[in-house]
Amino acid sequence: MGDDEDDRPRRGNLLFSGSTEVEGHTEVEIHVIDALASLIDALPRVSLSSEPIRKPWDAGGNNHDGEGDSNGDSANTPARKRMKPEQRFGINVDKMVDTAHAELCRAWKGPWLTARSMDKVHVRQDKIGSETTPWADLEAAQSHDETGMIHKFVFNNSEQEYDVDRVTLAPRSGFLITNLLRSQLQLPEGWIGVVEHARQHPASLVLVDPPYPNMSASRLQQGKREAYRTVDDLYDLWKMVPAVETLIGQDTLVGCWVTNHAKVQAFVLEKLFDAWKLQHLGQLVWVKVTSGDAAEGGGQLVVPLQNRAGRKPYEILLLGRRRPSADENKGKEKGAMVHMVAGSVPLDHSRKPDVTGAYVLGPMLPKERPLNVYDIFGRTALRGPVSNSARDQKGVEGHTAGSFVSIGNQACLFNEIV
Numbered sequence: 001m002g003d004d005e006d007d008r009p010r011r012g013n014l015l016f017s018g019s020t021e022v023e024g025h026t027e028v029e030i031h032v033i034d035a036l037a038s039l040i041d042a043l044p045r046v047s048l049s050s051e052p053i054r055k056p057w058d059a060g061g062n063n064h065d066g067e068g069d070s071n072g073d074s075a076n077t078p079a080r081k082r083m084k085p086e087q088r089f090g091i092n093v094d095k096m097v098d099t100a101h102a103e104l105c106r107a108w109k110g111p112w113l114t115a116r117s118m119d120k121v122h123v124r125q126d127k128i129g130s131e132t133t134p135w136a137d138l139e140a141a142q143s144h145d146e147t148g149m150i151h152k153f154v155f156n157n158s159e160q161e162y163d164v165d166r167v168t169l170a171p172r173s174g175f176l177i178t179n180l181l182r183s184q185l186q187l188p189e190g191w192i193g194v195v196e197h198a199r200q201h202p203a204s205l206v207l208v209d210p211p212y213p214n215m216s217a218s219r220l221q222q223g224k225r226e227a228y229r230t231v232d233d234l235y236d237l238w239k240m241v242p243a244v245e246t247l248i249g250q251d252t253l254v255g256c257w258v259t260n261h262a263k264v265q266a267f268v269l270e271k272l273f274d275a276w277k278l279q280h281l282g283q284l285v286w287v288k289v290t291s292g293d294a295a296e297g298g299g300q301l302v303v304p305l306q307n308r309a310g311r312k313p314y315e316i317l318l319l320g321r322r323r324p325s326a327d328e329n330k331g332k333e334k335g336a337m338v339h340m341v342a343g344s345v346p347l348d349h350s351r352k353p354d355v356t357g358a359y360v361l362g363p364m365l366p367k368e369r370p371l372n373v374y375d376i377f378g379r380t381a382l383r384g385p386v387s388n389s390a391r392d393q394k395g396v397e398g399h400t401a402g403s404f405v406s407i408g409n410q411a412c413l414f415n416e417i418v
Contacts, residue, residue: 089283089316091339094305097287097314100341105299112291112298112345150177153193155405167415172384173404175411180377181231181239188243194374194407195246201372201403203247204365207317208256208272208376209352210237212264229409234267240376241275247374248276248322251366255284255317257352268318278320282338284361286353287314291345302346317355319364338364351414356385356404371402378406380414 149167155174163169174197178188211230231237248254256272258265269280292298301313319338342360344353355361356373365371371385384403406412 089337089339091337093285093314093316094312096339097285097341098305101287101289101301101343104343105294108299109294111293112289151190152176153190153197155197155403167412169381169412169415170383170404172401173381173406175378175381175406175415177409177411178407180243180408181236184239184242187246188407191243191246194405197403197405198247198372198374201370202249203252203374204369204371204402205356205361205373206244206247206252206254206376207352207355207373207378208240208244208254209350210240210257210377212237212259212261214259234264237267237272238275241272244376245276248278250322252321253281253361253364254278254320255355255361256320258316258318260312260314260316265316265318273318273320276320277323279323280337281319281321281364282340283319284317284340284342284355285314286317286355287341287343288346289313289343315352319361351379354382356382370400373402373404375404375406377408379408379410379412381406381412 153174153176154169156169156171159171161168161170167175169175176188176190176194178190180188182188213232213234214230254273254276256268258268273280288302290298290300290302303309303311303313305313340360342353342355356365356371373382373385375382382404384401386401
């Protein structure tokens with residue numbers, strides 16, 4: 001990568017694996033990117049056995065994964081058979097992860113780092129006054145807005161960093177601190193600022209990281225800076241549907257993080273994606289590995305693929321795009337499902353890696369215009385991305401640089417100067 005590569009925070013080393021389906025097999029091409037963003041030569045192709053499996057909704061049924069019917073428990077409704085992962089995703093995820101990780105360990109012998117590399121780190125010299133509201137109190141402060149930032153869309157439309165209260169914003173990044181689950185009948189407070197920004201900067205990528213019900217995570221995170229509230233019921237997340245829909249255009253790529261629970265995956269694919277009129281394109285699997293030198297255990301899965309607790313060393317980002325109309329789809333063959341693997345050392349609990357880069361989701365994003373990212377339930381406002389085509393054209397980067405907007409109760413939590 002050249003010197004003009006953006007300097008957004010990196011999540012340590014990154015394994016990337018892209019794949020397509022060919023005659024019942026999945027061809028996986030693996031690349032390794034280190035913490036300083038230097039690229040190692042592409043590794044040989046490996047092949048995974050994966051029989052193409054028809055999706056349940058292709059057969060005209062409304063198969064809801066999980067117990068009971070889609071609206072909740074019903075004594076009169078028999079439990080439907082739970083789909084296996086390969087039925088939902090068209091591939092055995094565990095096997096794909098195992099194969100990709102084995103290739104990574106053979107190819108990469110360097111250290112795996114947790115530190116984020118940033119060329120410039122801005123630190124305010126003035127002391128923070130006592131009138132500044134701590135982030136732990138932000139949600140409680142929404143009713144009286146002690147910070148002056150809540151429910152107000154803030155955007156740094158420049159190539160320089162600047163400070164807002166205790167927050168440092170990278171170039172072309174912005175945020176809106178608001179409650180995304182306020183009501184299904186009302187858009188979140190301050191949303192008009194996001195809509196106006198989206199008119200000038202249409203979404204190339206909408207990332208959604210919902211606070212799924214998770215009592216154990218809530219208990220473990222109590223009192224920690226990175227703690228966040230989770231919903232009590234999965235269907236509480238339905239309140240965000242109208243707001244997110246205002247950002248989705250015909251060519252917008254939507255990525256929704258899911259847990260490894262079958263009911264959550266079914267809810268996203270069969271409920272949220274359907275409400276947003278999205279076609280399931282595939283998934284990115286983020287593999288979590290240990291830090292340190294490879295010789296000392298670095299780069300290993302944080303937990304074994306098979307363990308008694310049933311935990312998985314990966315999380316899945318489901319990918320979708322607006323379904324084409326009947327006329328647009330006429331005469332076209334259905335595209336192959338996309339299966340990708342990205343691996344890195346995890347940071348704090350539930351903090352996801354930056355997937356907007358050219359070696360991850362970049363090839364799936366629109367090329368003819370700037371890349372604009374909207375992170376729903378985000379907690380970090382990253383630097384606005386620059387498209388691949390922009391980097392190739394000398395002197396036009398400023399005209400094609402995109403934006404990054406983080407939205408949620410903790411939209412700029414990790415931009416805070418502490």
